[in-house]
Amino acid sequence: MAEVEKPVPNADEVLVKVLGISVNPADWHSMRGKPLFSRATLGLLRPKHRILGVDVAGQVESVGSSVVRFKPGDEIYANLLDHGYGGFAEYVSVPVDVSSLKPSNLSFEEAAAVPMAAVTALQGLHYHGTIRPEQKVLINGASGGVGMFAVQIAKSYGPEVTGVTSTGNIDLVSSLGADHVVDYTRTDFVADRQRYDLILDTIGNRSAHDLKRALAEGGKAAVVGFTSVPKFMGVSLRGGKHIAMVSAHAATKDLELLSELIQTGNVRPQIDRRYPFDEIPAAIAYLEHGHARGKVVVGVA
The missing domain is CATH 3.90.180.10 (Medium-chain alcohol dehydrogenases, catalytic domain)
Structure with a gap:
Protein backbone atom coordinates (compact mmCIF):
# COMPACT_ATOMS: atom_id res chain seq x y z
CA MET A 1 0.00 0.00 0.00
CA PRO A 115 -16.19 -5.31 -18.21
CA MET A 116 -13.13 -7.49 -18.87
CA ALA A 117 -14.71 -10.93 -18.61
CA ALA A 118 -18.05 -10.15 -20.23
CA VAL A 119 -16.57 -8.13 -23.09
CA THR A 120 -14.08 -10.96 -23.73
CA ALA A 121 -16.97 -13.42 -23.85
CA LEU A 122 -19.07 -11.16 -26.07
CA GLN A 123 -16.31 -10.41 -28.58
CA GLY A 124 -15.14 -14.02 -28.64
CA LEU A 125 -18.65 -15.29 -29.35
CA HIS A 126 -19.24 -12.69 -32.05
CA TYR A 127 -15.79 -12.81 -33.65
CA HIS A 128 -17.04 -14.99 -36.49
CA GLY A 129 -20.41 -13.26 -36.79
CA THR A 130 -23.77 -13.17 -35.05
CA ILE A 131 -24.89 -16.29 -33.19
CA ARG A 132 -27.97 -17.94 -34.70
CA PRO A 133 -30.66 -19.96 -32.90
CA GLU A 134 -30.08 -23.07 -35.01
CA GLN A 135 -26.41 -23.32 -34.04
CA LYS A 136 -24.75 -25.59 -31.50
CA VAL A 137 -22.32 -23.65 -29.30
CA LEU A 138 -19.72 -25.07 -26.91
CA ILE A 139 -18.05 -23.08 -24.11
CA ASN A 140 -14.81 -24.62 -22.80
CA GLY A 141 -14.22 -23.37 -19.26
CA ALA A 142 -17.87 -22.59 -18.59
CA SER A 143 -17.48 -22.01 -14.85
CA GLY A 144 -14.67 -19.44 -15.07
CA GLY A 145 -15.03 -15.67 -15.12
CA VAL A 146 -15.29 -15.44 -18.92
CA GLY A 147 -17.08 -18.76 -19.34
CA MET A 148 -19.97 -17.91 -17.02
CA PHE A 149 -20.71 -14.78 -19.03
CA ALA A 150 -20.25 -16.68 -22.30
CA VAL A 151 -22.89 -19.28 -21.41
CA GLN A 152 -25.43 -16.59 -20.55
CA ILE A 153 -24.65 -14.34 -23.52
CA ALA A 154 -24.72 -17.24 -25.99
CA LYS A 155 -28.01 -18.52 -24.59
CA SER A 156 -29.60 -15.09 -24.97
CA TYR A 157 -29.34 -15.56 -28.77
CA GLY A 158 -31.23 -18.86 -28.65
CA PRO A 159 -28.75 -21.59 -29.72
CA GLU A 160 -28.16 -24.96 -28.08
CA VAL A 161 -25.37 -24.33 -25.58
CA THR A 162 -22.99 -26.89 -24.08
CA GLY A 163 -20.69 -25.97 -21.21
CA VAL A 164 -17.47 -27.82 -20.31
CA THR A 165 -16.51 -27.77 -16.63
CA SER A 166 -15.43 -29.96 -13.71
CA THR A 167 -17.63 -32.26 -11.62
CA GLY A 168 -18.20 -29.78 -8.81
CA ASN A 169 -19.47 -27.06 -11.15
CA ILE A 170 -22.02 -29.02 -13.20
CA ASP A 171 -25.05 -27.68 -11.33
CA LEU A 172 -23.68 -24.15 -11.46
CA VAL A 173 -23.22 -24.19 -15.24
CA SER A 174 -26.69 -25.72 -15.69
CA SER A 175 -28.15 -22.90 -13.60
CA LEU A 176 -26.64 -20.38 -16.04
CA GLY A 177 -28.82 -21.79 -18.81
CA ALA A 178 -26.57 -24.36 -20.51
CA ASP A 179 -28.60 -27.04 -22.29
CA HIS A 180 -25.86 -29.63 -21.76
CA VAL A 181 -22.89 -29.82 -19.40
CA VAL A 182 -19.79 -31.92 -20.09
CA ASP A 183 -17.66 -33.01 -17.12
CA TYR A 184 -14.14 -32.89 -18.53
CA THR A 185 -12.85 -35.20 -15.79
CA ARG A 186 -15.02 -37.96 -17.24
CA THR A 187 -15.67 -37.03 -20.86
CA ASP A 188 -13.46 -35.46 -23.51
CA PHE A 189 -15.66 -33.24 -25.65
CA VAL A 190 -13.23 -33.71 -28.53
CA ALA A 191 -13.60 -37.50 -28.46
CA ASP A 192 -17.37 -37.25 -28.20
CA ARG A 193 -19.34 -37.62 -31.44
CA GLN A 194 -21.07 -34.26 -30.99
CA ARG A 195 -19.90 -31.50 -33.32
CA TYR A 196 -20.31 -27.79 -32.83
CA ASP A 197 -20.91 -24.79 -35.09
CA LEU A 198 -19.13 -22.45 -32.68
CA ILE A 199 -16.59 -23.15 -29.95
CA LEU A 200 -15.41 -20.52 -27.49
CA ASP A 201 -12.31 -21.80 -25.69
CA THR A 202 -11.75 -19.67 -22.59
CA ILE A 203 -8.98 -21.94 -21.28
CA GLY A 204 -6.61 -22.24 -24.24
CA ASN A 205 -5.58 -25.79 -23.31
CA ARG A 206 -6.64 -27.53 -26.51
CA SER A 207 -4.64 -27.80 -29.72
CA ALA A 208 -5.83 -26.59 -33.11
CA HIS A 209 -6.18 -30.26 -34.07
CA ASP A 210 -8.49 -30.90 -31.10
CA LEU A 211 -10.70 -27.94 -31.90
CA LYS A 212 -10.84 -28.93 -35.56
CA ARG A 213 -12.11 -32.40 -34.62
CA ALA A 214 -14.88 -30.94 -32.47
CA LEU A 215 -16.10 -28.50 -35.12
CA ALA A 216 -18.91 -29.25 -37.55
CA GLU A 217 -18.49 -28.54 -41.26
CA GLY A 218 -18.16 -24.78 -41.58
CA GLY A 219 -17.67 -24.47 -37.82
CA LYS A 220 -15.68 -21.69 -36.19
CA ALA A 221 -13.64 -21.57 -32.98
CA ALA A 222 -12.33 -18.62 -31.00
CA VAL A 223 -9.65 -18.90 -28.30
CA VAL A 224 -9.57 -16.01 -25.81
CA GLY A 225 -7.11 -14.93 -23.16
CA PHE A 226 -3.51 -16.01 -22.68
CA THR A 227 -2.40 -19.45 -23.80
CA SER A 228 0.95 -21.10 -23.13
CA VAL A 229 1.93 -20.67 -26.78
CA PRO A 230 0.38 -18.23 -29.29
CA LYS A 231 -0.85 -21.04 -31.55
CA PHE A 232 -4.08 -19.61 -32.88
CA MET A 233 -3.34 -16.60 -35.01
CA GLY A 234 -6.05 -17.34 -37.59
CA VAL A 235 -6.07 -20.83 -39.09
CA SER A 236 -8.38 -21.79 -41.96
CA LEU A 237 -8.98 -25.51 -42.29
CA ARG A 238 -10.70 -27.91 -44.65
CA GLY A 239 -14.46 -28.03 -44.54
CA GLY A 240 -14.75 -24.28 -44.07
CA LYS A 241 -13.53 -24.52 -40.49
CA HIS A 242 -11.65 -21.62 -38.93
CA ILE A 243 -9.80 -21.14 -35.63
CA ALA A 244 -8.71 -17.74 -34.34
CA MET A 245 -7.08 -16.33 -31.23
CA VAL A 246 -9.15 -13.35 -30.11
CA SER A 247 -7.91 -10.45 -27.98
CA ALA A 248 -10.75 -8.46 -26.46
CA HIS A 249 -10.70 -4.67 -26.36
CA ALA A 250 -13.40 -2.88 -24.41
CA ALA A 251 -15.53 -0.22 -26.03
CA THR A 252 -18.53 1.75 -24.85
CA LYS A 253 -20.88 0.06 -27.35
CA ASP A 254 -20.06 -3.38 -25.92
CA LEU A 255 -20.56 -2.22 -22.34
CA GLU A 256 -23.88 -0.64 -23.30
CA LEU A 257 -25.02 -3.89 -24.92
CA LEU A 258 -24.01 -5.81 -21.82
CA SER A 259 -25.88 -3.30 -19.66
CA GLU A 260 -29.04 -4.04 -21.67
CA LEU A 261 -28.60 -7.79 -21.21
CA ILE A 262 -28.03 -7.28 -17.48
CA GLN A 263 -31.01 -4.94 -17.07
CA THR A 264 -33.32 -7.44 -18.81
CA GLY A 265 -32.08 -10.30 -16.64
CA ASN A 266 -30.42 -12.28 -19.45
CA VAL A 267 -26.96 -11.89 -17.92
CA ARG A 268 -25.87 -11.71 -14.30
Whole structure:
Protein backbone atom coordinates (compact mmCIF):
# COMPACT_ATOMS: atom_id res chain seq x y z
CA MET A 1 0.00 0.00 0.00
CA ALA A 2 1.27 3.45 -0.86
CA GLU A 3 0.10 7.05 -1.07
CA VAL A 4 0.17 8.46 -4.62
CA GLU A 5 -0.99 11.72 -6.14
CA LYS A 6 -4.66 11.99 -7.02
CA PRO A 7 -5.04 11.71 -10.82
CA VAL A 8 -6.11 14.66 -12.96
CA PRO A 9 -8.33 13.65 -15.92
CA ASN A 10 -7.40 14.62 -19.45
CA ALA A 11 -9.90 16.37 -21.71
CA ASP A 12 -11.54 13.09 -22.78
CA GLU A 13 -11.45 11.43 -19.37
CA VAL A 14 -13.43 11.41 -16.15
CA LEU A 15 -12.04 11.14 -12.64
CA VAL A 16 -13.72 8.21 -10.90
CA LYS A 17 -13.91 7.52 -7.19
CA VAL A 18 -13.43 3.75 -7.27
CA LEU A 19 -16.03 1.76 -5.30
CA GLY A 20 -15.61 -1.69 -6.82
CA ILE A 21 -12.74 -3.56 -8.51
CA SER A 22 -12.47 -6.87 -10.31
CA VAL A 23 -9.31 -9.00 -10.30
CA ASN A 24 -8.37 -10.51 -13.67
CA PRO A 25 -5.76 -12.89 -15.08
CA ALA A 26 -4.26 -9.83 -16.80
CA ASP A 27 -3.12 -8.66 -13.36
CA TRP A 28 -1.13 -11.74 -12.41
CA HIS A 29 0.15 -12.24 -15.95
CA SER A 30 1.53 -8.71 -15.73
CA MET A 31 3.09 -9.40 -12.31
CA ARG A 32 4.68 -12.70 -13.37
CA GLY A 33 5.60 -11.80 -16.93
CA LYS A 34 4.14 -15.14 -18.01
CA PRO A 35 3.75 -16.51 -20.58
CA LEU A 36 7.05 -15.06 -21.76
CA PHE A 37 5.69 -13.71 -25.05
CA SER A 38 3.38 -11.43 -23.04
CA ARG A 39 6.38 -9.40 -21.88
CA ALA A 40 6.44 -7.71 -25.26
CA THR A 41 3.35 -5.74 -24.19
CA LEU A 42 3.32 -6.07 -20.39
CA GLY A 43 6.93 -5.11 -19.72
CA LEU A 44 10.18 -6.89 -20.53
CA LEU A 45 11.92 -6.96 -17.11
CA ARG A 46 9.26 -5.56 -14.77
CA PRO A 47 5.55 -4.72 -14.99
CA LYS A 48 4.94 -1.88 -17.41
CA HIS A 49 2.19 -0.44 -15.21
CA ARG A 50 2.98 0.56 -11.63
CA ILE A 51 -0.65 0.27 -10.48
CA LEU A 52 -2.51 -2.76 -11.80
CA GLY A 53 -6.27 -3.27 -12.10
CA VAL A 54 -8.31 -2.98 -15.29
CA ASP A 55 -11.95 -3.35 -14.16
CA VAL A 56 -13.48 -0.55 -12.12
CA ALA A 57 -16.88 0.72 -11.07
CA GLY A 58 -17.47 3.91 -9.20
CA GLN A 59 -18.81 7.44 -9.12
CA VAL A 60 -17.71 10.27 -11.40
CA GLU A 61 -16.07 13.02 -9.34
CA SER A 62 -15.07 15.39 -12.14
CA VAL A 63 -14.98 15.42 -15.94
CA GLY A 64 -12.47 16.54 -18.55
CA SER A 65 -13.05 19.68 -20.61
CA SER A 66 -14.43 17.84 -23.67
CA VAL A 67 -16.64 15.31 -21.86
CA VAL A 68 -20.38 15.67 -22.42
CA ARG A 69 -21.64 12.09 -21.85
CA PHE A 70 -21.02 12.04 -18.10
CA LYS A 71 -21.39 14.44 -15.22
CA PRO A 72 -20.24 14.40 -11.59
CA GLY A 73 -22.27 11.93 -9.57
CA ASP A 74 -22.86 9.47 -12.43
CA GLU A 75 -22.29 5.82 -11.59
CA ILE A 76 -20.17 4.15 -14.28
CA TYR A 77 -18.09 1.09 -14.99
CA ALA A 78 -15.11 0.72 -17.30
CA ASN A 79 -12.18 -1.37 -18.49
CA LEU A 80 -8.66 0.08 -18.49
CA LEU A 81 -6.78 -2.75 -20.21
CA ASP A 82 -5.75 -0.56 -23.16
CA HIS A 83 -5.37 2.59 -21.12
CA GLY A 84 -2.64 2.05 -18.56
CA TYR A 85 -4.41 -0.04 -15.91
CA GLY A 86 -4.53 1.84 -12.56
CA GLY A 87 -7.75 0.45 -11.10
CA PHE A 88 -6.27 -0.75 -7.79
CA ALA A 89 -6.58 2.70 -6.28
CA GLU A 90 -9.09 5.03 -4.63
CA TYR A 91 -9.23 7.27 -7.71
CA VAL A 92 -8.48 6.69 -11.37
CA SER A 93 -8.82 8.67 -14.60
CA VAL A 94 -10.98 6.80 -17.09
CA PRO A 95 -11.35 7.47 -20.85
CA VAL A 96 -15.00 7.92 -21.81
CA ASP A 97 -14.72 5.57 -24.81
CA VAL A 98 -14.22 2.53 -22.55
CA SER A 99 -16.93 3.53 -20.06
CA SER A 100 -20.67 3.17 -19.66
CA LEU A 101 -23.30 3.96 -17.09
CA LYS A 102 -23.42 1.19 -14.50
CA PRO A 103 -26.46 -1.12 -14.68
CA SER A 104 -28.79 0.12 -11.95
CA ASN A 105 -29.59 -3.41 -10.77
CA LEU A 106 -25.95 -4.19 -9.88
CA SER A 107 -23.86 -3.13 -6.91
CA PHE A 108 -20.51 -1.49 -7.59
CA GLU A 109 -18.66 -4.72 -6.87
CA GLU A 110 -20.98 -6.69 -9.16
CA ALA A 111 -20.60 -4.10 -11.91
CA ALA A 112 -16.81 -4.22 -11.64
CA ALA A 113 -17.01 -7.95 -12.37
CA VAL A 114 -18.44 -7.30 -15.83
CA PRO A 115 -16.19 -5.31 -18.21
CA MET A 116 -13.13 -7.49 -18.87
CA ALA A 117 -14.71 -10.93 -18.61
CA ALA A 118 -18.05 -10.15 -20.23
CA VAL A 119 -16.57 -8.13 -23.09
CA THR A 120 -14.08 -10.96 -23.73
CA ALA A 121 -16.97 -13.42 -23.85
CA LEU A 122 -19.07 -11.16 -26.07
CA GLN A 123 -16.31 -10.41 -28.58
CA GLY A 124 -15.14 -14.02 -28.64
CA LEU A 125 -18.65 -15.29 -29.35
CA HIS A 126 -19.24 -12.69 -32.05
CA TYR A 127 -15.79 -12.81 -33.65
CA HIS A 128 -17.04 -14.99 -36.49
CA GLY A 129 -20.41 -13.26 -36.79
CA THR A 130 -23.77 -13.17 -35.05
CA ILE A 131 -24.89 -16.29 -33.19
CA ARG A 132 -27.97 -17.94 -34.70
CA PRO A 133 -30.66 -19.96 -32.90
CA GLU A 134 -30.08 -23.07 -35.01
CA GLN A 135 -26.41 -23.32 -34.04
CA LYS A 136 -24.75 -25.59 -31.50
CA VAL A 137 -22.32 -23.65 -29.30
CA LEU A 138 -19.72 -25.07 -26.91
CA ILE A 139 -18.05 -23.08 -24.11
CA ASN A 140 -14.81 -24.62 -22.80
CA GLY A 141 -14.22 -23.37 -19.26
CA ALA A 142 -17.87 -22.59 -18.59
CA SER A 143 -17.48 -22.01 -14.85
CA GLY A 144 -14.67 -19.44 -15.07
CA GLY A 145 -15.03 -15.67 -15.12
CA VAL A 146 -15.29 -15.44 -18.92
CA GLY A 147 -17.08 -18.76 -19.34
CA MET A 148 -19.97 -17.91 -17.02
CA PHE A 149 -20.71 -14.78 -19.03
CA ALA A 150 -20.25 -16.68 -22.30
CA VAL A 151 -22.89 -19.28 -21.41
CA GLN A 152 -25.43 -16.59 -20.55
CA ILE A 153 -24.65 -14.34 -23.52
CA ALA A 154 -24.72 -17.24 -25.99
CA LYS A 155 -28.01 -18.52 -24.59
CA SER A 156 -29.60 -15.09 -24.97
CA TYR A 157 -29.34 -15.56 -28.77
CA GLY A 158 -31.23 -18.86 -28.65
CA PRO A 159 -28.75 -21.59 -29.72
CA GLU A 160 -28.16 -24.96 -28.08
CA VAL A 161 -25.37 -24.33 -25.58
CA THR A 162 -22.99 -26.89 -24.08
CA GLY A 163 -20.69 -25.97 -21.21
CA VAL A 164 -17.47 -27.82 -20.31
CA THR A 165 -16.51 -27.77 -16.63
CA SER A 166 -15.43 -29.96 -13.71
CA THR A 167 -17.63 -32.26 -11.62
CA GLY A 168 -18.20 -29.78 -8.81
CA ASN A 169 -19.47 -27.06 -11.15
CA ILE A 170 -22.02 -29.02 -13.20
CA ASP A 171 -25.05 -27.68 -11.33
CA LEU A 172 -23.68 -24.15 -11.46
CA VAL A 173 -23.22 -24.19 -15.24
CA SER A 174 -26.69 -25.72 -15.69
CA SER A 175 -28.15 -22.90 -13.60
CA LEU A 176 -26.64 -20.38 -16.04
CA GLY A 177 -28.82 -21.79 -18.81
CA ALA A 178 -26.57 -24.36 -20.51
CA ASP A 179 -28.60 -27.04 -22.29
CA HIS A 180 -25.86 -29.63 -21.76
CA VAL A 181 -22.89 -29.82 -19.40
CA VAL A 182 -19.79 -31.92 -20.09
CA ASP A 183 -17.66 -33.01 -17.12
CA TYR A 184 -14.14 -32.89 -18.53
CA THR A 185 -12.85 -35.20 -15.79
CA ARG A 186 -15.02 -37.96 -17.24
CA THR A 187 -15.67 -37.03 -20.86
CA ASP A 188 -13.46 -35.46 -23.51
CA PHE A 189 -15.66 -33.24 -25.65
CA VAL A 190 -13.23 -33.71 -28.53
CA ALA A 191 -13.60 -37.50 -28.46
CA ASP A 192 -17.37 -37.25 -28.20
CA ARG A 193 -19.34 -37.62 -31.44
CA GLN A 194 -21.07 -34.26 -30.99
CA ARG A 195 -19.90 -31.50 -33.32
CA TYR A 196 -20.31 -27.79 -32.83
CA ASP A 197 -20.91 -24.79 -35.09
CA LEU A 198 -19.13 -22.45 -32.68
CA ILE A 199 -16.59 -23.15 -29.95
CA LEU A 200 -15.41 -20.52 -27.49
CA ASP A 201 -12.31 -21.80 -25.69
CA THR A 202 -11.75 -19.67 -22.59
CA ILE A 203 -8.98 -21.94 -21.28
CA GLY A 204 -6.61 -22.24 -24.24
CA ASN A 205 -5.58 -25.79 -23.31
CA ARG A 206 -6.64 -27.53 -26.51
CA SER A 207 -4.64 -27.80 -29.72
CA ALA A 208 -5.83 -26.59 -33.11
CA HIS A 209 -6.18 -30.26 -34.07
CA ASP A 210 -8.49 -30.90 -31.10
CA LEU A 211 -10.70 -27.94 -31.90
CA LYS A 212 -10.84 -28.93 -35.56
CA ARG A 213 -12.11 -32.40 -34.62
CA ALA A 214 -14.88 -30.94 -32.47
CA LEU A 215 -16.10 -28.50 -35.12
CA ALA A 216 -18.91 -29.25 -37.55
CA GLU A 217 -18.49 -28.54 -41.26
CA GLY A 218 -18.16 -24.78 -41.58
CA GLY A 219 -17.67 -24.47 -37.82
CA LYS A 220 -15.68 -21.69 -36.19
CA ALA A 221 -13.64 -21.57 -32.98
CA ALA A 222 -12.33 -18.62 -31.00
CA VAL A 223 -9.65 -18.90 -28.30
CA VAL A 224 -9.57 -16.01 -25.81
CA GLY A 225 -7.11 -14.93 -23.16
CA PHE A 226 -3.51 -16.01 -22.68
CA THR A 227 -2.40 -19.45 -23.80
CA SER A 228 0.95 -21.10 -23.13
CA VAL A 229 1.93 -20.67 -26.78
CA PRO A 230 0.38 -18.23 -29.29
CA LYS A 231 -0.85 -21.04 -31.55
CA PHE A 232 -4.08 -19.61 -32.88
CA MET A 233 -3.34 -16.60 -35.01
CA GLY A 234 -6.05 -17.34 -37.59
CA VAL A 235 -6.07 -20.83 -39.09
CA SER A 236 -8.38 -21.79 -41.96
CA LEU A 237 -8.98 -25.51 -42.29
CA ARG A 238 -10.70 -27.91 -44.65
CA GLY A 239 -14.46 -28.03 -44.54
CA GLY A 240 -14.75 -24.28 -44.07
CA LYS A 241 -13.53 -24.52 -40.49
CA HIS A 242 -11.65 -21.62 -38.93
CA ILE A 243 -9.80 -21.14 -35.63
CA ALA A 244 -8.71 -17.74 -34.34
CA MET A 245 -7.08 -16.33 -31.23
CA VAL A 246 -9.15 -13.35 -30.11
CA SER A 247 -7.91 -10.45 -27.98
CA ALA A 248 -10.75 -8.46 -26.46
CA HIS A 249 -10.70 -4.67 -26.36
CA ALA A 250 -13.40 -2.88 -24.41
CA ALA A 251 -15.53 -0.22 -26.03
CA THR A 252 -18.53 1.75 -24.85
CA LYS A 253 -20.88 0.06 -27.35
CA ASP A 254 -20.06 -3.38 -25.92
CA LEU A 255 -20.56 -2.22 -22.34
CA GLU A 256 -23.88 -0.64 -23.30
CA LEU A 257 -25.02 -3.89 -24.92
CA LEU A 258 -24.01 -5.81 -21.82
CA SER A 259 -25.88 -3.30 -19.66
CA GLU A 260 -29.04 -4.04 -21.67
CA LEU A 261 -28.60 -7.79 -21.21
CA ILE A 262 -28.03 -7.28 -17.48
CA GLN A 263 -31.01 -4.94 -17.07
CA THR A 264 -33.32 -7.44 -18.81
CA GLY A 265 -32.08 -10.30 -16.64
CA ASN A 266 -30.42 -12.28 -19.45
CA VAL A 267 -26.96 -11.89 -17.92
CA ARG A 268 -25.87 -11.71 -14.30
CA PRO A 269 -22.31 -11.65 -12.92
CA GLN A 270 -21.44 -14.62 -10.75
CA ILE A 271 -19.23 -13.66 -7.78
CA ASP A 272 -17.00 -16.31 -6.27
CA ARG A 273 -15.18 -14.33 -3.57
CA ARG A 274 -15.12 -10.78 -2.25
CA TYR A 275 -12.06 -9.17 -0.65
CA PRO A 276 -11.44 -5.83 1.10
CA PHE A 277 -9.13 -3.34 -0.59
CA ASP A 278 -6.11 -4.10 1.59
CA GLU A 279 -6.29 -7.79 0.62
CA ILE A 280 -5.86 -7.35 -3.13
CA PRO A 281 -2.67 -9.51 -3.06
CA ALA A 282 -4.70 -12.38 -1.57
CA ALA A 283 -7.38 -11.89 -4.23
CA ILE A 284 -4.79 -12.13 -7.01
CA ALA A 285 -3.19 -15.19 -5.42
CA TYR A 286 -6.57 -16.95 -5.21
CA LEU A 287 -7.35 -16.19 -8.86
CA GLU A 288 -3.91 -17.37 -9.96
CA HIS A 289 -4.60 -20.83 -8.54
CA GLY A 290 -7.08 -21.26 -11.39
CA HIS A 291 -10.09 -22.62 -9.50
CA ALA A 292 -12.28 -19.54 -9.18
CA ARG A 293 -15.97 -20.16 -9.86
CA GLY A 294 -16.89 -16.89 -11.48
CA LYS A 295 -15.39 -13.54 -10.62
CA VAL A 296 -13.20 -12.34 -7.75
CA VAL A 297 -14.04 -8.78 -6.70
CA VAL A 298 -12.74 -6.16 -4.28
CA GLY A 299 -14.69 -3.53 -2.41
CA VAL A 300 -13.24 -0.07 -1.81
CA ALA A 301 -14.55 1.55 1.36
